[in-house]
Each structure stands twice: as structure tokens, then as C-alpha cells.
Amino acid sequence: MACFRTSARICRQFLFNNSSSTKFSAVFSSPRWMSSGNYEYIIVEKKGEKNNVGFIQLNRPKALNALCKGLMSELDQAVQKFEKDDDVGCIVLTGSDRAFAAGADIKEMQTKEFSDVWRGNFLSEWDALSRCSKPVIAAVNGFALGGGCEVAMMCDIIYAGDKAQFGQPEITLGTIPGAGGTQRLCKAVGKSKAMEMVLTANRISAEEAEKAGLVSKVVPAAELVNEAIKTAEKISSFSKIATGMCKEAVNAGYEMSLKEGLHFEKRLFHASFASNDRREGMTAFSEKRPPKFTDS
Ligand SMILES: CC(C)=CC(=O)SCCNC(=O)CCNC(=O)[C@H](O)C(C)(C)COP(=O)(O)OP(=O)(O)OC[C@H]1O[C@@H](n2cnc3c(N)ncnc32)[C@H](O)[C@@H]1OP(=O)(O)O
Numbered sequence: 001m002a003c004f005r006t007s008a009r010i011c012r013q014f015l016f017n018n019s020s021s022t023k024f025s026a027v028f029s030s031p032r033w034m035s036s037g038n039y040e041y042i043i044v045e046k047k048g049e050k051n052n053v054g055f056i057q058l059n060r061p062k063a064l065n066a067l068c069k070g071l072m073s074e075l076d077q078a079v080q081k082f083e084k085d086d087d088v089g090c091i092v093l094t095g096s097d098r099a100f101a102a103g104a105d106i107k108e109m110q111t112k113e114f115s116d117v118w119r120g121n122f123l124s125e126w127d128a129l130s131r132c133s134k135p136v137i138a139a140v141n142g143f144a145l146g147g148g149c150e151v152a153m154m155c156d157i158i159y160a161g162d163k164a165q166f167g168q169p170e171i172t173l174g175t176i177p178g179a180g181g182t183q184r185l186c187k188a189v190g191k192s193k194a195m196e197m198v199l200t201a202n203r204i205s206a207e208e209a210e211k212a213g214l215v216s217k218v219v220p221a222a223e224l225v226n227e228a229i230k231t232a233e234k235i236s237s238f239s240k241i242a243t244g245m246c247k248e249a250v251n252a253g254y255e256m257s258l259k260e261g262l263h264f265e266k267r268l269f270h271a272s273f274a275s276n277d278r279r280e281g282m283t284a285f286s287e288k289r290p291p292k293f294t295d296s
Pocket residue numbers: 062063064066067102103104105106107143145146147148150169170173176177178179
């Protein structure tokens with residue numbers, strides 16, 4: 001029975017992800033697909049007209065995408081896979097209409113002892129998104145609570161559907177945020193709002209999150225994923241060296257003093273002059289034609 005369920009899931013995933021018979025034979029003749037694409041908790045595809053957007057959908061609907069160990073491990077694998085994929089210039093991470101993610105899996109954490117979480121350095125394995133050198137867009141519909149809000153904040157850009165809700169309700173469980181929910185939130189919405197959210201478990205709407213600075217754009221829920229993919233396609237059309245440098249400069253500058261950040265940015269700008277893409281970009285402008293970036 002278990003074997004039947006697994007086969008059925010694989011078939012469903014295959015039918016969802018692939019449409020042509022050419023892909024059929026290529027996929028089933030490849031043993032790598034079985035080991036690298038056979039996800040239980042996420043759906044992984046490449047999207048966009050040029051297939052250059054890495055798309056990851058959290059897919060544990062019955063538990064509102066609660067972030068269990070298996071899901072986080074699959075997310076890590078998928079991010080690493082896209083990181084190594086030369087065609088992918090940007091990643092979109094989304095959930096369902098009801099929940100981006102309702103936080104770390106409470107039932108999985110429930111029986112853990114201090115020694116388990118301390119010695120196992122619990123949550124350290126959640127760093128995949130923060131380590132990714134390619135830009136990641138979170139497309140948030142529904143609940144983004146606790147670890148769900150934290151995962152969204154690990155992304156570089158957050159787009160929200162108009163019904164999205166953000167919050168850090170860990171206080172109601174007798175604990176506190178542990179994957180950046182205090183510090184990242186503080187930097188995004190300011191100390192007073194962050195303090196209010198973590199101390200009261202009050203949620204903020206997409207609109208409030210946009211006003212406070214947590215979210216860069218709010219769109220109607222039904223349009224959210226397409227909007228995020230459109231932006232990801234645009235980012236993917238640029239030089240990956242330049243987009244990587246932009247991401248590094250913004251992230252490093254965010255942590256540094258103004259003086260250090262300005263210096264770091266200028267040095268990266270200088271370094272961009274070593275790339276073919278910088279020469280191509282400026283030449284194309286002068287010749288009034290679109291650039292052809294080679295990521296070199
Ligand atoms: C990362 C760190 C350091 C910490 C954390 O993230 S702690 C978790 C923080 N998140 C929360 O506290 C949110 C918990 N969830 C809720 O409060 C509610 O589920 C809700 C407000 C998001 C939605 O309520 P609703 O009444 O619409 O739906 P439920 O019946 O409550 O949920 C449906 C289904 O999902 C299971 N669920 C939801 N969230 C989690 C979770 N975080 N961990 C494990 N399971 C979760 C819920 O139990 C229910 O499943 P069952 O019917 O099988 O019990």
C-alpha cells in the first residue's frame with residue numbers, strides 16, 4: 001500500500017511538472033530524478049518563458065505548511081540544486097493560498113528537551129536560504145507565522161497577497177522566535193513594532209507589513225505568484241555576476257557601518273569591471289541594442 005501511494009505521488013508530481021513526451025522519456029530514464037526530484041513536502045519546478053526561474057512551493061497543506069524537519073531538509077536540497085543550476089537566475093518561494101507557512105512544526109518540537117535542541121543546534125539547518133547567492137523572492141499568501149514569517153524574512157524580496165498575515169506567535173507557546181524573528185523583524189519594521197508583535201503575538205496584515213517595510217509589494221492574492229515570477233524573470237535576464245554582487249552589497253551593507261558599507265560597495269563595483277558582462281552591458285547601451293550577458 002505504501003509502495004502504491006509513493007508511486008501514485010510520483011506519477012502525480014510527474015504529471016504536474018511535465019507536459020511533453022520527450023520530457024517523459026528523459027525523466028524516467030534518469031535515475032537522478034528519483035533521488036533528487038522526489039520531494040514529499042515541496043513542489044520544485046523551473047518557470048518563466050526562458051525556464052530561468054527556480055520555483056519552490058511548500059506543499060504540506062494539511063498542516064498549513066508547518067516547517068517539519070523533512071520539509072526544511074527538502075527546501076535546503078532544492079535551494080542548493082537551483083544554486084548550482086546555471087540557467088536559474090532567481091528563485092521564487094511560495095506556499096498555498098491559505099498559508100505560506102504556519103511556523104515550525106509544533107508537534108515535532110513538543111517533546112524535545114533543552115539538551116536535544118542545544119546539542120543538536122536546532123534550527124541551524126534552516127540557513128539554506130540565507131546562504132543562497134542567488135536572489136530569492138518570497139511570495140506570501142495566507143499565514144506567515146513564527147518560522148513561516150522568519151523564512152519569508154530570510155528571502156531577499158517579499159511580495160504579499162492582499163490577505164497575507166505576518167506574526168511571531170511563539171510567546172503563546174511559552175517560547176520565543178529562534179530563526180531571526182526578533183532581529184530581522186526589528187530591522188524590517190523597527191524596534192517598537194517588532195517588540196509589540198513578539199510580546200503580544202498580534203499579527204499584521206499585508207497592507208500594514210508594506211507600510212512598516214517588511215514587504216515590498218502587495219498584490220491581489222490570485223496574482224501573487226505570477227507577479228513574483230515576472231520579477232524573477234526580469235532579475236534572471238541580467239548578468240548573474242551583477243545580480244550576485246548586488247545581493248552581496250545590499251546584505252553586507254545592511255550589517256555594516258555606513259563607512260564600511262560604502263567602501264565594500266565601491267570595491268564590488270570596481271570588481272564588476274573585471275567581468276565580460278560589465279563590458280557587454282555598457283557596449284550594448286552605446287550601440288543601442290539589448291545586451292547579451294554570458295554570466296562571465
Ligand atoms: C521557528 C520557531 C523558533 C518557532 C515557531 O515557528 S513556533 C510555531 C509558531 N506558529 C504558531 O504558533 C501558529 C500555530 N498555528 C495556529 O495558530 C493555527 O493553526 C492558525 C492560526 C495558523 C490557523 O488556524 P485554523 O483554525 O485555521 O487551522 P488549524 O485547525 O489550527 O490548523 C490546521 C492544521 O494545521 C496544523 N498546524 C497549524 N500550524 C501548525 C504548526 N505550527 N505546527 C504543527 N501543526 C500545525 C494544526 O494542528 C491542524 O492540524 P490537525 O487538525 O491535524 O491538528
